[in-house]
Amino acid sequence: MDPVTSSPDDAPSLEVSGLAYAYPDGHQALFGVNLTVGRGERVALLGPNGAGKTTLVLHLNGILDAGSGTVRVAGLPVAKRNLAEIRRRVGIVFQDPDDQLFMPTVREDVAFGPASAGLRGPELEERVLRALKQVGMEEYAARPPHHLSFGQRRRVAVATVLAMEPEILVLDEPSSNLDPASRRELADILRSLDVTVLMVTHDLPYALELCPRAVILSEGVIAADDRTRDLMCDGKLMRSHRLELPFGFDPRSAGVPSA
Ligand SMILES: Nc1ncnc2c1ncn2[C@@H]1O[C@H](COP(=O)(O)OP(=O)(O)OP(=O)(O)O)[C@@H](O)[C@H]1O
Numbered sequence: 001m002d003p004v005t006s007s008p009d010d011a012p013s014l015e016v017s018g019l020a021y022a023y024p025d026g027h028q029a030l031f032g033v034n035l036t037v038g039r040g041e042r043v044a045l046l047g048p049n050g051a052g053k054t055t056l057v058l059h060l061n062g063i064l065d066a067g068s069g070t071v072r073v074a075g076l077p078v079a080k081r082n083l084a085e086i087r088r089r090v091g092i093v094f095q096d097p098d099d100q101l102f103m104p105t106v107r108e109d110v111a112f113g114p115a116s117a118g119l120r121g122p123e124l125e126e127r128v129l130r131a132l133k134q135v136g137m138e139e140y141a142a143r144p145p146h147h148l149s150f151g152q153r154r155r156v157a158v159a160t161v162l163a164m165e166p167e168i169l170v171l172d173e174p175s176s177n178l179d180p181a182s183r184r185e186l187a188d189i190l191r192s193l194d195v196t197v198l199m200v201t202h203d204l205p206y207a208l209e210l211c212p213r214a215v216i217l218s219e220g221v222i223a224a225d226d227r228t229r230d231l232m233c234d235g236k237l238m239r240s241h242r243l244e245l246p247f248g249f250d251p252r253s254a255g256v257p258s259a
Pocket residue numbers: 023024025027028029047048049050051052053054055056
């Protein structure tokens with residue numbers, strides 16, 4: 001093995017290097033993004049509307065193809081020849097759970113990924129149940145997803161991804177449209193998981209609560225990368241990227257996660 005290439009065991013969960021991308025209509029959304037996320041880190045990806053956050057996320061499992069630059073997941077390049085393995089390693093929870101739930105029952109939706117990866121029988125059943133338990137939805141296994149509430153569907157969407165035992169969990173706006181109790185319960189779930197997390201969010205208190213580190217993506221580049229609290233206490237930086245804390249929220253006195 002090439003000694004220069006890091007082995008999957010010590011490679012960071014995610015390495016994005018010089019990533020640039022223009023949509024087919026010519027609109028350039030990313031202008032050279034560099035971002036490394038270590039094993040087990042939880043990182044918030046912040047930035048105003050149109051900054052390129054979703055475009056970046058879509059590169060992490062090869063839905064979009066790098067115009068230039070590279071993305072590696074635990075050392076493995078995101079490239080056509082590796083897509084099956086990359087999609088096992090990168091679990092993306094999209095903003096709208098209806099984009100990822102399409103089977104007649106919750107159990108089948110959660111089983112879909114691992115079954116496609118070759119799991120069968122009791123092993124598959126055990127994997128599905130474990131993922132549903134992690135999100136507190138094991139009692140809903142036989143229900144059709146479209147009979148569940150939005151917050152319940154979001155949990156099932158998280159379970160479909162956890163069932164793949166991903167290297168990195170990527171969540172696009174996980175707290176949007178959740179009631180306060182569901183929002184807190186999802187935070188408890190995310191905190192309890194032993195997995196690398198990259199969380200896109202406009203919910204800044206949520207980012208502070210869950211992610212010790214945050215990056216700001218602005219106009220297609222990483223404009224800041226720091227401890228979440230330090231970043232949020234920098235009023236000038238926040239304003240210059242259209243990031244506003246909720247009225248009365250003081251990041252100095254809010255609880256901060258342990259790394
Ligand atoms: N399919 C597309 N074709 C052309 N341009 C696009 C396409 N999708 C997104 N864009 C543009 O790329 C830029 C980045 O969009 P993106 O969706 O990544 O932003 P975002 O940071 O996720 O924003 P938001 O916070 O609103 O979700 C925007 O200027 C957007 O208009």
